[in-house]
Amino acid sequence: MSIKSFLPGRLGFGTAPLGNMFRAIPDEEASATVEAAWDSGIRYFDTAPFYGAGLSEMRLGDVLADRPRDEFVLSTKVGRVILDEIEDPSGRDLGEKGGLFEHGRPNKMVNDYSADATSRSIEDSLKRLKTDRLDIVWVHDVAQDFYGDEWLAAYETARTGAFRVLQRLRDEGVIKAWGLGVNRVEPLELTLDLEEPKPDAFLLAGRYTLLDHERALQRLLPAAETQNVDIVVGGPYSSGVLAGGQHFEYQKAPAPVITKVERIKALAGQHDVGIKAAALQFSLAHPAVAAAIPGASRPSRIAEDLAALGERGPAAFWTALREEGLIVPDAPVPTA
C-alpha cells in the first residue's frame, strides 16, 4: 500500500537522538521533545530498537501511550534484537558509526535478520512502545556502513528472513507497510530489482539531502517512483550540519563539508531563506518522497522544523544553488 495514503502529512519526527545518540538526554527533555512534536500536530513517529538499545522506543512509548492510537502513525525497525544481558556500549563495533549511542542502555544487541529474530524483535518493540500494533516496519541497516564487504550476506539473510515475514504481515493486514531503512542507496536498488518480495516504501537516510543526492537521483529515485515505492527521507539535515549542528554522517563534520555548508548558507542568506528550510525543502521536493523525518533531542527544534516546512525559498535561490554547482542540474526543487 502506498504510505502516502495513511501518512498524516509530509513531516514526521525521527527519534534516533532520543536513544541518547550523541549525549545523555534527561528523560524529561526527551519526553518534552516528543510532546512538542505532538502538540505541534506531528503524527508520524519513527524509532528503532537500535536507538539506545531500546531507549528511544521506551521514551516514545511512554508519551504516546496516552494518545489515541488511531491518531498517529508509528514505524520501528527489525534487524537487531535487544537482550537482557548487559555489555559495555563503548565496546560495540559499529564500523564507521563508532561511538553512536554510547550513552544508551547497556543491553547487548544482536544483529539478526532471520525470520525468527524478526518476529521476536516486533514483539519486543510492541512492549517497549506500549502499543498493540505497528504501522510500518523497516529492515534496519542491512548495508555497507554496518557490514562492510559482508553486507550482501546480511542482505541475503534479510531477503529470505525479515523481508518475507514483513511481507506476510503486510498481506495479512497486521502492519500497513514494510521496507528497508538504510543509509545507503545500493540495498534499495537491489530490492527494487527483486521479483518478490515487494516493499511498500524505503526509509533512505542521509542520501537525499542538499549535501548528498547525486547517486540517489541517478537510478534509485526514478525507479522507486516508477514502481510506486515511496521514499521517507531520514537525516534531512545530514545528521545536524545542515541545521546548525556539528555532525555530518554521525561524526564531527570534516572541513570540506563545513565549507560547502557555509557556501549554501551564504546563498540562503542572500535570498532570505534559512538553511534548515533549504535542507528540508530540498529533500521533500522529489516526487518520490512521501515525507521527511528530521530528528531532534530538544523541544525547541520542533518549531524550527515546522517553520522550515512552510518556507520554500524563492526560485532565484534554487537557481543560484544550481548555477554554483551546489546541487546537481536535474535535482527537483520546490516550486512556489
Ligand SMILES: NC(=O)c1ccc[n+]([C@@H]2O[C@H](COP(=O)([O-])OP(=O)(O)OC[C@H]3O[C@@H](n4cnc5c(N)ncnc54)[C@H](OP(=O)(O)O)[C@@H]3O)[C@@H](O)[C@H]2O)c1
Ligand atoms: N538507517 C535508518 O533507517 C536511519 C538512519 C538515520 C536516520 N534515520 C531516521 O531519520 C531520523 C532523522 O535523522 P537524524 O536524527 O539522524 O538526523 P537529522 O534529522 O539530519 O538531524 C538531526 C540533528 O540535527 C540537530 N539540529 C536540529 N536543529 C538544530 C539547530 N537549530 N542547531 C543545531 N543542531 C540542530 C539535532 O540536534 P539536537 O539533538 O540537539 O536536537 C539532531 O541531532 C532519525 O531520527 C531516524 O528516525 C533512519
